[in-house]
Amino acid sequence: MKICVLPGDGIGPEITAEAVRVIQALDLKFELEEALLGGAAVDVTGDPYPEATRKLAREADAVLLGAVGGPKWDNLPREQRPERGLLGIRKDLGLFANLRPAILYPELANASTLKPEVVSGLDILIVRELTGDIYFGQPRGIENRNGERYGFNTMHYTESEIRRIGRVAFDAARKRNKRLCSVDKMNVLETTQLWRDVMIELAPEYPDVELTHMLVDNAAMQLVRAPKQFDVMVTGNMFGDILSDEASMLTGSIGMLPSASLDANNKGLYEPSHGSAPDIAGKGVANPLATILSAAMMLRYTFNNEAAAARVETAVKKVLAQGYRTGDIYEAGTTKVGTKQMGDAVLAAL
Amino acid sequence: MKICVLPGDGIGPEITAEAVRVIQALDLKFELEEALLGGAAVDVTGDPYPEATRKLAREADAVLLGAVGGPKWDNLPREQRPERGLLGIRKDLGLFANLRPAILYPELANASTLKPEVVSGLDILIVRELTGDIYFGQPRGIENRNGERYGFNTMHYTESEIRRIGRVAFDAARKRNKRLCSVDKMNVLETTQLWRDVMIELAPEYPDVELTHMLVDNAAMQLVRAPKQFDVMVTGNMFGDILSDEASMLTGSIGMLPSASLDANNKGLYEPSHGSAPDIAGKGVANPLATILSAAMMLRYTFNNEAAAARVETAVKKVLAQGYRTGDIYEAGTTKVGTKQMGDAVLAAL
Numbered sequence: 001m002k003i004c005v006l007p008g009d010g011i012g013p014e015i016t017a018e019a020v021r022v023i024q025a026l027d028l029k030f031e032l033e034e035a036l037l038g039g040a041a042v043d044v045t046g047d048p049y050p051e052a053t054r055k056l057a058r059e060a061d062a063v064l065l066g067a068v069g070g071p072k073w074d075n076l077p078r079e080q081r082p083e084r085g086l087l088g089i090r091k092d093l094g095l096f097a098n099l100r101p102a103i104l105y106p107e108l109a110n111a112s113t114l115k116p117e118v119v120s121g122l123d124i125l126i127v128r129e130l131t132g133d134i135y136f137g138q139p140r141g142i143e144n145r146n147g148e149r150y151g152f153n154t155m156h157y158t159e160s161e162i163r164r165i166g167r168v169a170f171d172a173a174r175k176r177n178k179r180l181c182s183v184d185k186m187n188v189l190e191t192t193q194l195w196r197d198v199m200i201e202l203a204p205e206y207p208d209v210e211l212t213h214m215l216v217d218n219a220a221m222q223l224v225r226a227p228k229q230f231d232v233m234v235t236g237n238m239f240g241d242i243l244s245d246e247a248s249m250l251t252g253s254i255g256m257l258p259s260a261s262l263d264a265n266n267k268g269l270y271e272p273s274h275g276s277a278p279d280i281a282g283k284g285v286a287n288p289l290a291t292i293l294s295a296a297m298m299l300r301y302t303f304n305n306e307a308a309a310a311r312v313e314t315a316v317k318k319v320l321a322q323g324y325r326t327g328d329i330y331e332a333g334t335t336k337v338g339t340k341q342m343g344d345a346v347l348a349a350l
Numbered sequence: 351m352k353i354c355v356l357p358g359d360g361i362g363p364e365i366t367a368e369a370v371r372v373i374q375a376l377d378l379k380f381e382l383e384e385a386l387l388g389g390a391a392v393d394v395t396g397d398p399y400p401e402a403t404r405k406l407a408r409e410a411d412a413v414l415l416g417a418v419g420g421p422k423w424d425n426l427p428r429e430q431r432p433e434r435g436l437l438g439i440r441k442d443l444g445l446f447a448n449l450r451p452a453i454l455y456p457e458l459a460n461a462s463t464l465k466p467e468v469v470s471g472l473d474i475l476i477v478r479e480l481t482g483d484i485y486f487g488q489p490r491g492i493e494n495r496n497g498e499r500y501g502f503n504t505m506h507y508t509e510s511e512i513r514r515i516g517r518v519a520f521d522a523a524r525k526r527n528k529r530l531c532s533v534d535k536m537n538v539l540e541t542t543q544l545w546r547d548v549m550i551e552l553a554p555e556y557p558d559v560e561l562t563h564m565l566v567d568n569a570a571m572q573l574v575r576a577p578k579q580f581d582v583m584v585t586g587n588m589f590g591d592i593l594s595d596e597a598s599m600l601t602g603s604i605g606m607l608p609s610a611s612l613d614a615n616n617k618g619l620y621e622p623s624h625g626s627a628p629d630i631a632g633k634g635v636a637n638p639l640a641t642i643l644s645a646a647m648m649l650r651y652t653f654n655n656e657a658a659a660a661r662v663e664t665a666v667k668k669v670l671a672q673g674y675r676t677g678d679i680y681e682a683g684t685t686k687v688g689t690k691q692m693g694d695a696v697l698a699a700l
């Protein structure tokens with residue numbers, strides 16, 4: 001069982017180091033191997049997703065990623081920007097199913113900018129399609145037309161692409177509260193009219209799951225108005241990018257939120273929902289819990305080891321209960337710790 | 351000075367009736383004429399934007415719209431759905447600049463689901479491009495390809511389309527707090543890379559305005575995390591649809607929020623930001639204030655009558671201070687009124 005570890009940029013190396021310590025402490029005989037992705041890879045090879053990384057990522061059973069990106073690489077040509085590495089590995093490995101939980105931990109309820117009664121107990125799972133849509137659509141580019149620049153991109157989905165992400169979402173809803181809300185913009189976009197049609201066609205296979213539909217503008221509102229109405233949400237790559245970030249920020253503690261990106265055989269890439277936070281990189285203050293919880297998702301989804309996953313998640317809950325907090329979730333009356341101390345606390349709680 | 355009044359569907363007729371009373375009370379010699387749009391138009395003519403409406407709307411100096419849509423028309427073919435009427439009139443009149451304020455009235459601070467300190471004093475103006483982008487892009491459709499259905503749409507912008515909406519936004523920022531945040535997804539979409547490039551090129555013409563850029567996923571987060579960081583935001587049609595609805599819901603009182611959609615000569619269509627609320631239609635309980643405030647925007651932008659606009663806005667603030675509330679913004683200790691009584695109160699306060 002081989003795990004490819006991609007520390008990436010910014011706080012990436014610090015937070016993945018703690019997640020690796022946790023994985024090793026489980027003593028499950030994983031083989032871990034590191035490689036470069038994003039800006040770190042550009043610096044060394046000129047390519048944000050270099051051949052050596054590609055080879056290792058393809059061979060491995062799972063990938064653990066820190067985060068990529070930073071101002072240092074912002075002015076490079078498009079193909080060399082760190083996020084190209086991320087988009088490249090997602091597409092290369094066929095990781096079409098992005099699972100992003102937005103969970104509010106009771107101990108961190110104050111961190112939310114929303115009123116406690118609106119978000120307490122929040123537990124949404126956003127299922128975002130990750131290898132299609134306008135992200136990868138051709139034709140695309142910037143051209144000269146009629147004497148001026150013209151920018152264009154193509155949104156598209158085939159029914160089989162929609163069906164396979166639909167099944168992932170229905171299956172996830174079945175294991176939770178059996179409610180699935182599919183988000184589209186069918187009143188304007190034909191692509192998402194097809195999306196809605198295919199979701200409706202799938203529904204009879206899941207009679208135990210209640211399927212509803214919501215337009216994306218309304219979904220953006222409802223997440224603010226009454227987020228607890230949602231159980232599982234499923235949507236395309238572009239809308240999912242926006243709504244999953246909005247949903248995670250409802251908790252106020254995005255430093256706690258993991259994510260999984262799976263292929264058709266549950267091979268997956270696991271990464272925190274937050275970014276590379278270049279402003280605090282190298283200071284030893286970043287919150288490693290989202291990455292540690294991403295490792296727990298890896299144990300659950302790729303290695304099918306629910307017991308080990310639950311063990312890690314329970315340890316994280318315990319350190320919160322013990323009052324340990326990194327700077328991003330600190331409040332008076334708790335104990336402020338750095339990245340490594342937080343890792344120590346989780347190891348102790350295992 | 352001719353105003354075309356389009357009551358539309360659901361609560362539309364009730365709320366526009368109150369706005370019309372307010373306009374008439376100003377005694378400014380407007381000629382008002384009514385026509386059909388949306389479902390109401392489909393019912394009578396089979397067309398959501400019928401020829402007679404088109405003629406009147408083109409002749410008029412401004413258009414006042416209630417709202418369109420409702421479940422009654424949801425299963426009609428695409429071309430006959432009410433929202434086609436709305437998209438049709440926007441495109442036909444060249445209304446490329448959609449201005450959507452998100453303002454929290456101090457009296458209604460409790461209505462927000464966000465903590466008071468996060469939203470008190472909120473005053474954002476979202477400038478959304480309204481006649482381009484993936485909304486109107488060709489090619490588009492659903493086809494059979496390789497034996498399965500394939501849905502596709504085209505996002506596109508020309509530099510002149512971006513420049514003209516950019517100017518509207520810079521001008522608006524100049525009249526406010528001189529901060530403009532342009533929202534794009536330049537790390538993925540070439541169309542929005544061009545968007546960012548053109549905004550940057552415009553900036554030297556507005557040295558007094560501070561231009562910043564934000565990715566759309568981050569903007570969706572920042573609106574929840576710290577909405578008061580924004581003054582004016584400018585973005586494309588699709589992202590603007592999502593972000594303006596998210597921003598308006600931050601106030602918790604979307605029944606208070608007007609909007610303006612302007613062409614290059616300040617001819618405009620004015621409508622509340624909320625929808626047609628079919629569930630409460632015909633009951634006389636809908637909040638007419640967003641429509642009345644839309645009429646105020648009409649006085650300001652199309653008729654260049656700042657005094658009359660301010661008079662209407664002051665009257666609305668006064669009725670709030672007097673404690674009058676429709677059901678959507680009611681709380682204990684205030685006086686609950688219906689649509690017509692709210693109109694009466696505004697007329698009295700004028």
Ligand SMILES: CC(C)[C@H](C(=O)O)[C@@H](O)C(=O)O
Binds near residue numbers: 083086087241537567
């Ligand atoms: C970095 C960027 C390309 C990426 C995306 O848009 O998918 C990120 O925002 C994410 O959500 O993982």
Ligand SMILES: CC(C)[C@H](C(=O)O)[C@@H](O)C(=O)O
Binds near residue numbers: 217433591
């Ligand atoms: C009804 C619909 C077509 C419309 C849009 O998406 O533009 C609406 O959501 C709006 O924002 O005015």
